[in-house]
Amino acid sequence: MSADGKIADVSRTAARFGSPHDKAHLEHLVAEADGVLLGAGTLRAYGTTLRVATPELLKQRQQQGKPPQPVQIVCSRSAMLDPRLPFFRQPVPRWLLTISEGARQWQEGEHFERILVAGTNSEAIDWVAALQQLKAYGLNHLAVLGGGTLVASLLEAGLLDELHLTICPLLLGGDRAPTPIDGSGLTTALAPRLQLLNVRAIDDEVFLHYRVGKF
Numbered sequence: 001m002s003a004d005g006k007i008a009d010v011s012r013t014a015a016r017f018g019s020p021h022d023k024a025h026l027e028h029l030v031a032e033a034d035g036v037l038l039g040a041g042t043l044r045a046y047g048t049t050l051r052v053a054t055p056e057l058l059k060q061r062q063q064q065g066k067p068p069q070p071v072q073i074v075c076s077r078s079a080m081l082d083p084r085l086p087f088f089r090q091p092v093p094r095w096l097l098t099i100s101e102g103a104r105q106w107q108e109g110e111h112f113e114r115i116l117v118a119g120t121n122s123e124a125i126d127w128v129a130a131l132q133q134l135k136a137y138g139l140n141h142l143a144v145l146g147g148g149t150l151v152a153s154l155l156e157a158g159l160l161d162e163l164h165l166t167i168c169p170l171l172l173g174g175d176r177a178p179t180p181i182d183g184s185g186l187t188t189a190l191a192p193r194l195q196l197l198n199v200r201a202i203d204d205e206v207f208l209h210y211r212v213g214k215f
């Protein structure tokens with residue numbers, strides 16, 4: 001995010017302001033995961049996801065008995081996604097996590113290897129049911145790539161354990177620019193508290209690692 005707490009500018013396009021260090025840090029975290037959750041808004045903005053490409057990280061996964069890539073799990077209520085996005089041509093396993101209405105328009109196979117349905121109404125994904133399904137498929141360690149809407153719904157459900165934030169040296173401003181946690185917001189009294197696990201500065205960027213307290 002920018003130093004003023006925005007994860008993209010007001011045009012809500014893909015955020016590409018992180019340094020190569022930040023990208024390597026993110027790839028490292030992705031490489032530790034069994035599955036990566038990304039919101040439909042993030043996929044629409046970027047068109048792609050971040051896959052593991054560094055030979056050492058691929059080797060590390062192999063030594064740990066893991067498949068080369070974590071599963072990329074797109075979270076979407078509507079499941080309205082353009083099948084021509086480059087994401088669908090990336091060499092990664094792709095799953096869709098949606099509700100029953102969203103699942104109707106996709107068949108398992110070419111675009112998504114697996115379609116998980118967690119929630120039967122037109123509301124939100126039932127996260128507890130979703131995480132139980134993912135665990136049953138052997139996905140224990142999940143990384144959430146964003147954006148702010150998806151992260152907010154997981155936080156509000158009390159399902160985030162840790163938070164990694166990189167503060168990048170720019171200021172974006174704008175009251176419509178997305179932030180790490182969007183959604184409807186929490187009151188100060190209800191806000192989960194964070195415990196700082198690690199902080200590192202490289203050049204002009206600060207890498208923060210927090211444990212998220214339960215609330």
Ligand SMILES: NC(=O)c1ccc[n+]([C@@H]2O[C@H](COP(=O)([O-])OP(=O)(O)OC[C@H]3O[C@@H](n4cnc5c(N)ncnc54)[C@H](OP(=O)(O)O)[C@@H]3O)[C@@H](O)[C@H]2O)c1
Binds near residue numbers: 046
């Ligand atoms: N700087 C960074 O590191 C970073 C990282 C990620 C994203 N971003 C930026 O963030 C912006 C996108 O964020 P965003 O908040 O608009 O989108 P988002 O969180 O990526 O995706 C929001 C969408 O995900 C689905 N979703 C989220 N929570 C859900 C729930 N509880 N149940 C069912 N579906 C749910 C919905 O999809 P449907 O609408 O399809 O139902 C919702 O519209 C972009 O500007 C992107 O560049 C920045």
